Amino acid sequence: MSRSKIKLKKGDKVKILTGKDSGKEGKILRVLPQKERIVVERINVLKRHMKQRKQTQPGGIIEKEGPIHLSNVMLVCPSCNKVTRIGRQVLESGDKVRVCKKCGQSI
Incomplete structure (x- = not known):
């Protein structure tokens, strides 16, 4: 895996270029530099079936954002x-x- 310098940061606004969410824009929530991926809010939403662990933590289907490769996004200049x-x-x-x-x- 190459050790390229990631130029995107948390809080940047990006546009999705390819995939099921192409054309959408969102804010970066997390940057994963080792895997060259980012997590964008409301983009690449995955459903997780969670089992109830405690009385306070309910189970069910939880939606959360999945990571996207850096090559599939581009920065939107503020x-x-x-x-x-x-x-x-x-x-x-x-x-x-x-x-x-x-x-x-x-x-």
Whole structure:
């Protein structure tokens, strides 16, 4: 497995490119860097049949989001609202920021 640098972060808005949820947008809930996957809210919803464990924890069918591979999503720029690739830029102060490849604004 390659150790590529993941440029997406928790809280970013992404658009789904392929799969059953293609065309939908959502916010990233979790990033799984070892598996190169992310979990997006209300996307790739899976149903789990859970057995009742205690009196307080009910059983039944629980819906939760499943992970999606990074290659199937693309970042939506918060300033120009277009799907874009991500670039990196070093500021004069030495800070590294992510930059939208279409509008040039920092993300």
